[in-house]
Amino acid sequence: MATLALRRRSVIPGFGITIGFTLLYLSLIILIPLSATFIKSTQLGWGGFWTTVTAPRVVASYKLSFGASFLAAAINLVFGMLVAWVLVRYRFPGRRLIDALVDLPFALPTAVAGIALTAIYAPNGWLGQYLEPLGIKVAFTPTGVLVALIFIGLPFVVRTVQPVLQELKPELEEAAASLGASRRQTIFRVLMPSLWPALLTGFALAFARALGEYGSVIFIAGNMPMVSEITPLLIITKLEQYDYAGATAIAVAMLVISFLLLLIINLLQWWGRHRHQ
Amino acid sequence: MNTTTSPTLNEPAWFRRLLIGAGLAFLGLFLALPLAAVLTEALRQGVGAYLVALQEPVALAAIKLTLIAAGIAVPLNLIFGVTAAWAIAKFEFRGKSLLITLIDLPFSVSPVIAGLIYVLIFGAQGWFGQYLFENDIKVIFAVPGIVLATVFVTFPFVARELIPVMEEQGTAEEEAALTLGASGWQTFWRVTLPNIKWGLLYGVILCNARAMGEFGAVSVVSGHIRGETNTLPLHVEILYNEYNFVAAFACASLLALLALVTLAAKSFVEWRGQAQRALAPIALPAVQPST
Numbered sequence: 330m331a332t333l334a335l336r337r338r339s340v341i342p343g344f345g346i347t348i349g350f351t352l353l354y355l356s357l358i359i360l361i362p363l364s365a366t367f368i369k370s371t372q373l374g375w376g377g378f379w380t381t382v383t384a385p386r387v388v389a390s391y392k393l394s395f396g397a398s399f400l401a402a403a404i405n406l407v408f409g410m411l412v413a414w415v416l417v418r419y420r421f422p423g424r425r426l427i428d429a430l431v432d433l434p435f436a437l438p439t440a441v442a443g444i445a446l447t448a449i450y451a452p453n454g455w456l457g458q459y460l461e462p463l464g465i466k467v468a469f470t471p472t473g474v475l476v477a478l479i480f481i482g483l484p485f486v487v488r489t490v491q492p493v494l495q496e497l498k499p500e501l502e503e504a505a506a507s508l509g510a511s512r513r514q515t516i517f518r519v520l521m522p523s524l525w526p527a528l529l530t531g532f533a534l535a536f537a538r539a540l541g542e543y544g545s546v547i548f549i550a551g552n553m554p555m556v557s558e559i560t561p562l563l564i565i566t567k568l569e570q571y572d573y574a575g576a577t578a579i580a581v582a583m584l585v586i587s588f589l590l591l592l593i594i595n596l597l598q599w600w601g602r603h604r605h606q
Numbered sequence: 607m608n609t610t611t612s613p614t615l616n617e618p619a620w621f622r623r624l625l626i627g628a629g630l631a632f633l634g635l636f637l638a639l640p641l642a643a644v645l646t647e648a649l650r651q652g653v654g655a656y657l658v659a660l661q662e663p664v665a666l667a668a669i670k671l672t673l674i675a676a677g678i679a680v681p682l683n684l685i686f687g688v689t690a691a692w693a694i695a696k697f698e699f700r701g702k703s704l705l706i707t708l709i710d711l712p713f714s715v716s717p718v719i720a721g722l723i724y725v726l727i728f729g730a731q732g733w734f735g736q737y738l739f740e741n742d743i744k745v746i747f748a749v750p751g752i753v754l755a756t757v758f759v760t761f762p763f764v765a766r767e768l769i770p771v772m773e774e775q776g777t778a779e780e781e782a783a784l785t786l787g788a789s790g791w792q793t794f795w796r797v798t799l800p801n802i803k804w805g806l807l808y809g810v811i812l813c814n815a816r817a818m819g820e821f822g823a824v825s826v827v828s829g830h831i832r833g834e835t836n837t838l839p840l841h842v843e844i845l846y847n848e849y850n851f852v853a854a855f856a857c858a859s860l861l862a863l864l865a866l867v868t869l870a871a872k873s874f875v876e877w878r879g880q881a882q883r884a885l886a887p888i889a890l891p892a893v894q895p896s897t
Contacts, residue, residue: 339697341780342790347693351705354686358757359711362723365733369726408632415629419622427630429873433637435812436865436872438819440839441858444846445640448647448855455643480636512617541716544821544839548846561718565826568722573731580719587714595707 366584369577381578390560393471397559398539401478406532409486410524416487417494431488434481439544446477447549469551474559477545482535489531493524493601526601533597537590541583644862647855659853660860667833668841668857674749675824675837676817679756683813687764688806692798695772696780706769712761720758721826724751747829752837755823760813767809771802804879811875815868819861 370378381387416428434442449455450467457468467473497520505515543561550557560583567576617625649656659665690709694702712720727733728745738745745751779801783793799806821839828835836844838857845854 339777340784341696341777341793342784343794344693344697344699347689348697348699351686351690351693355690355705355708358754358761359708362727362758363711363715365723365726366719408629411625412629412633415626419626421626425873427633429869430633430637432869432872433641433865436815436819436868437641438821438839438842438858438861438865440821440842441644441819441861441865442640444842444854444858445643445647448643448851449639455639480640483636537714541714541718542822543716543718543825548843561716561822564716564718564722568725568826571731573726573729576722577726580716580722583716584719587716591707591710591714 363584366577366580369574370581373574373578377574378578378581381575382582386554386558387560387563387579389555390558390563393474393557394540394560397471397474397478398536401475401482401539402532402536404479405482405486405535406528409483409531409535410490410528413487413490413494417491431484434483439481439542440548442480443477443545443548446473446480446545450476450549468549469553469557471550471557473549473551474546474557477549478539478542481542481545482539485535485538486528486531489527489534490524493527497523523604526597526604530594530597530601533590533594537587537594540590541587641862641866644855644858647851648859650855651852655852656856656859659856662853664833664836665838665841665853665857668836668838669860671749671752671836672818672838675752675756676814678753679760679817680810680814682757683760684764684806684810686761687766687768687809690765691768691772691802692794694769695775696777709765710762712758717759717820717822718826720823721755724754724758724827728754746827747831747835749835751827752824752835755827756817756820759820759823760817763813763816764806764809767805767812768802771805772798775801804875808872808875808879811868811871815865818864 373381412431416424416431447454447468450457450460450473452458452461452466452468454468460467465472467476501519502515505519506512510518541561543559543565546559547562550559550562552558552562560579564576564579564583567573567579616622694706725732725746728738728751729735730739730746732746734745745754775798779797780793783797784790788796819839820837821843824837825840825843828837828840830836830840830844832844838861842854842857842861845851845857
């Protein structure tokens with residue numbers, strides 16, 4: 330990286346060694362192994378690659394993964410905003426405890442979340458036994474996938490919106506009110522425009538996380554081909570059949586989508602920063 | 607602003623209660639209920655059965671492997687996090703934002719793919735497969751693969767917490783120390799480290815929670831050999847699939863306990879960090895996807 334020479338002079342030592350180690354470690358652990366997927370997928374040739382990633386069972390898994398992830402992120406958008414609002418604006422007993430608990434999905438291993446949610450929503454489970462007579466099946470159906478993805482995406486919107494909401498100056502709302510705006514107008518015309526970048530960032534993060542999720546989903550999904558089988562599970566299935574090239578092709582398709590999402594997230598955050606200033 | 611009762615500056619009391627109620631109901635359904643389910647199911651057949659399940663040799667082996675994997679992955683990523691944050695926060699250079707994006711990359715890669723990439727390199731059909739086979743070195747379906755996959759998924763945690771903290775602090779204090787004749791190491795240990803210790807601890811706590819709880823990535827490279835290559839989360843899966851629910855939930859309850867300890871430690875560090883310095887907005891949970 331010849332461009333590194335263009336850094337500004339500084340009296341602080343250690344640039345060479347720290348940037349050198351950073352780039353080496355990053356390359357060895359992340360970049361070179363990730364590039365292995367792209368190199369491996371070329372083995373199939375373009376035709377083979379395309380046939381693999383557009384096979385009916387694979388396409389069905391995209392539909393489920395994308396649909397459930399999108400719906401889960403949308404539900405988290407609404408309830409995340411609600412939870413952030415309640416935590417920042419209102420005072421009630423246990424508020425700090427609940428605030429800390431919001432991060433549970435970050436801290437709880439996904440396999441634990443998976444079996445716990447299954448215990449709740451299985452036909453004989455805690456809630457499942459009451460839903461079953463109503464004809465509602467959650468566990469072992471696409472709805473179960475949705476429930477797991479809501480769980481793991483829950484903290485993202487709360488945690489992106491919360492700091493923005495905290496920093497909003499009350500003067501803004503007072504000014505709007507004193508100029509004759511109703512509470513509803515203040516919220517939708519004054520508050521919401523400053524919150525949109527954070528809300529969308531949280532949504533995109535929850536969506537991206539849900540797309541790749543594996544541990545919490547496989548227990549509750551039932552994993553029926555064409556019905557409740559998520560894309561990451563298909564990669565594992567192909568690996569277990571020693572179809573390395575096929576597994577890699579699906580992985581590459583997923584990686585490309587993840588990188589696009591990452592780009593969108595970065596753009597959203599850039600938008601948020603510029604809007605804030 | 608929270609105590610105001612003016613109808614133009616706050617919602618009516620009944621509406622506030624409705625919102626609080628709806629928020630709490632959502633969190634109760636999705637957070638409290640699963641947590642309660644783990645603990646209840648684990649104790650379904652009494653404390654005796656619970657303790658027996660935890661003392662199984664394979665369960666103990668799984669706990670040991672989980673500790674080994676986290677014990678290697680967390681220090682590695684700690685060293686990486688500090689060096690990367692030093693280079694990124696203390697110096698100006700081109701390509702910095704690209705470097706930060708690349709460090710965040712593991713957050714946007716599915717854990718399953720994180721496992722797959724090491725299979726492609728070290729597996730039997732992989733780049734080094736032949737060489738490793740001839741020299742009788744096992745990476746995939748063995749402990750090294752589990753450690754590698756854990757390092758990958760926990761890669762960004764420490765760096766991601768430290769970069770904003772160190773950027774916020776700027777370089778003035780270090781420059782002063784160096785001008786007064788301190789060596790680079792002295793400056794780091796005596797000036798930088800005390801300033802970043804809460805951010806560092808925060809990153810380590812999150813990194814450790816993920817390292818001990820990782821499932822997808824480790825599942826791909828583990829081979830699921832009982833007592834040998836099963837981490838605790840993988841052991842939970844095996845027990846569960848064998849319909850040994852009490853044992854599965856008993857092991858899961860250990861991991862749930864780890865999660866609760868993590869949350870408590872995290873809140874404590876946030877609180878101390880805020881008391882120490884104006885660390886507040888930065889120390890909030892990472893904006894990028896984590897655990």
